[in-house]
Amino acid sequence: MTITGIITALIVGLIIGALGRLVVPGRQxxxxxLTLVIGVAAALLGTVVARALGFADTAGWDWRELATQVVLAAVGVALVTGFAGRRSVSRY
Structure with a gap:
């Protein structure tokens, strides 16, 4: 993977993570x-799922693949927010 590919993956991951964060109601x-990490993971996993279901290689912009990635990012943000909310922080 080239440096351009890595930078592109990070930018796409940030966008996917931000969209996933917007979908989840409430404050996170x-x-x-962490949003970037969730977004990159959701983008990669969403592409794998889209290829497995057979709708990753279409002409033009693939809205179904993007929707899959955003849904996975939203699930990831919700899970991480839920786990982070359970931690008790001691304030003295």
Missing amino acids: NIPLW
């Missing part, structure tokens, strides 16, 4: 870097 107390 997770940092930007």
